[in-house]
Amino acid sequence: MAESLTQKDVEEIARLARLELSPDEVESLRTELTAILEHMAVLQALDTEGVEPMTHAVPMHLRLRPDNVGPSLSVDQALGDAPDRADEYFQVPNIIKTNVGE
Amino acid sequence: MAVSETDLIYLSAAEQARRVRAGEVSSRQLTEAYLARIADMDGEIGAYVTIEGDRALARADHIDAALAGANGHPDQLGPLAGVPIALKDILVTEGIKTTAASAILADWIPPYDGTVVSRLSRAGAVLLGKLNLDEFAMGSSTENSAIKTCRNPWDRSRVPGGSSGGSAAAVVSFQCAASLGTDTGGSIRQPSAFCGIVGLKPTYGLVSRYGVIAFASSLDQVGPMARTVEDVALLLEVIAGFDPHDSTSIDRPVPRYRDALGRGVSGLTIGLPDEYFAGGVDAEVARAVEAAIATYQTLGAKTVPVSLPHTKYALPTYYLVAPAEASSNLARFDGVRYGLRRSETDDSQKVGLFDMYCKTRGAGFGPEVKRRIMLGTFALRSGYYDAYYLKAQQVRTLIRRDFERAFETVDLLLAPTTPTPAFAVGEKMANPLDMYLADIFTLSCNLAGLPGMNVPCGFTESGLPIGMQLLGKPLGEETMLAAAAAFEREIGAIGAGGVPTRRPPEVSS
Structure with missing residues (x-):
């Protein structure tokens, strides 16, 4: 069960969680999450x-x-x-164009 | 007992309520006394994140006027009429900023009151303000607050515990009469132990979670934090009970918990779980808890050793279940409907929706919250779900069965609340696992859905509070409160007027 997470794993989880992380954050989360998951192997x-x-x-x-x-x-x-509204609606940034290929 | 104007703040909430009803003191006097105390004291402590002075005074005047109008019938007013309280800033308050100590909610003003807030209000309480916590209640020291550091009133170089650290610190330093916290893995009991107050986590479902910013929905409970057992019982009577707005709310009449306080412990069997006394416990903590056990024996309780063999699995189980639920609950903070939004790159280019989500959440959440969202997302991820999340839920069943078996032969369990007294500010911030271990004795209770409470049971030689933990059967709050009250009386922790006999140092000038 013990997983050693790679940088790519962390980036993929962050994408699923919709979290923008700096390269430093990716690296510290990689080591911390690996240590925590080791503890869970029990x-x-x-x-x-x-x-x-x-x-x-x-x-x-x-x-x-x-x-x-x-x-x-x-x-x-x-x-x-x-944060932003238009008439009776929540206004959000452009969805279609930037999400092509998502 | 003659009490000067400034000494009003030391009285218990129950005593303050009694004096207001008797017309011996006004709610305005109490409220002014607490606001003056906060102004003097909180610069050193950092318990409050929002102080609502004008609103509190207006509310106090309203209560005083209602009291004058209720001439001869003060009992028509609620049981907390005129008593100034403060709330952990994760409880949603209409028109008052509610931050969860997070940058992502820094300026959020909720359009409604949570159920516990409206119940306190109906009971006549006056709200002084909102109290500091670890961001989204994730932490054991209140150091994860994005707003400010909170300090332990007994030793300001130490943490108050967490996540309800602001509540514990404010209560013990007499900056409010009483407070409410939330407890997902120990967040009421652990800071109560570190600060030397009484704190109770109710049976899951006893208190409504409607209007509590969700961390882990199958574990979260709101509970009272106060200086006396009587105050905790009083607050619990006010906040407990069925709420149609919470689908996990238990539909059952609420007992008058205060009626249980005189019952004593004679004839009760108290179980001492081996696993909570087996090494790793600070010697002074162990000594104080042993002394408490002896006190219970003197009072007529029988104590027996019991085993909760799956205790060692509580920490890994908790840190899979809680982050998994958190990663789902915190998905709502996406920059669309309220709170922070980041929709531009560093060089001011507009981004699309997906990047707006990522930027908002990357900028708005602090390190511990990100860590738990990541951990939870990992545990729920397709392909890993069975090995992690499902496994943890199965172990949760085993942990609950341990308790069911123990409660076949005992009425209560007694253990230390924490392995050590309050630790130093900064001591555990570098290592997340080290911090997680501070909650090692409080996690199982939430996983099993049981009620638990911290009862102060002594001090270290250096003057730090020590707490013992009582754990009860589901809906066993009355037995737990009776045992806590018997102990509190026996050791003489509380004097006339509900004033604690030992208090933290005053403001250093």
């Missing part, structure tokens, strides 16, 4: 065959609620802290 030695994974701290089922209209934020409240 889990691999543990037999968990047939053990139910625990996703929640308390057993629960999904609760349904009546589909009623209730109070909600106004458009102006919702857009109040937006």
Whole structure:
């Protein structure tokens, strides 16, 4: 389970996580994450065959609620802290052109 | 007890509430006393990231007027009427900046109150301001705050613990009557131990997470932090209970926790988990916890050794589960709807959407948050999911079973809260794993969803607080609080008016 991460691995994870990292950050994360993952190798030695994974701290089922209209934020409240808006919308940078080949 | 105007700040929250209701003191007097204290003290401590003086005074006047109007019926006001409190800055407050101590939210003003905030408000509390923390509650020292360093009031060269370090520091240095923190892997209990206060992490689902900036949703809980067990019980009564806005909220009536405080521990069986006493614990911490065990025996509790064999797996399990959930939760900080946006290159060229995400998040998140997002993204990545994330969730089941087995024969577990007292500022910043180990005794409780609390149980020779941890059965808060209260009474930690008998040094002039 112990993984020695390469620079390329770190850059790929950063891309998946949408994080721009400096070359220094890539290098320090590479060594730190490798050390942390080494520490986790101890889990691999543990037999968990047939053990139910625990996703929640308390057993629960999904609760349904009546589909009623209730109070909600106004458009102006919702857009109040937006970095950029256009009329009643969040404004974002150009999507199509720069993402060709993504 | 004659108390001068300035001494009001030392009283417990329960005592302050009693005096306000009795008309012996006004909420304005209390609020002014705390604002004066903050002005004197917080330059040295760094507990507050936002102080809302004018708003607090207006609110205090409102409570005082309501009290005058409730002539003869002060009980119509909430149980915290007029009491000045402050909140960890990860709890969302309408109209008041909420930063999570992150540059990515530096100027965010939320349009709504979280459930715990509106419940405190309904109970009549006055909000003084917002308190420092590790960025997005990720850390054990509050050094990961992007805003400022927070210091331990007992020794200002040391950390207050974290991530709710601002809450612990403000409470113990009498800069608010009480506070709320959040606890994902020890973030209430560990700073409470480092600062010598009482802090309780409730059973998962007991307190609503609506309006709490999410770190790891299956682990996060909000809980009270205060100077006395009674105050913790009082605050828990106010914030606990079903909330339709949180899909994991438990639908069950909330007990009056204060009624449990006099029950004592006679007849209780307290388990002492071997794994929490086996080496690596500072000698002074071990001694203080041993003394607490002897005290419980004197009080009529039976103590028995128990084993939680999967304890050593808690740290790796936690650091897969929590970062995985964090990487998903923190995806919302993308520069679109609120918070920071970076949409230009260094030479002012406009970038497209994908690069805007990356630049915003690269500039907005600090080193520890990036580390955890990276770790979580790695653990959830296709091809690695089974070996890491799924494996950790299976081990989580084994950790929970350890507790289930132990609780078949014991009512409570007792252990040190932390392996050491507060460490020095800067001591563990160079090595992330070293920092993670500061939470080694508090992680399992969150993984299993149990309630846990820190109870101050002594001091080192150099005057640093030591804490013991009580862990309860699911929804076992009453037993835990009863045991904490019995201990607090027995050692005489709290004097008349709810004033702690030992206090940190005052402002150095």
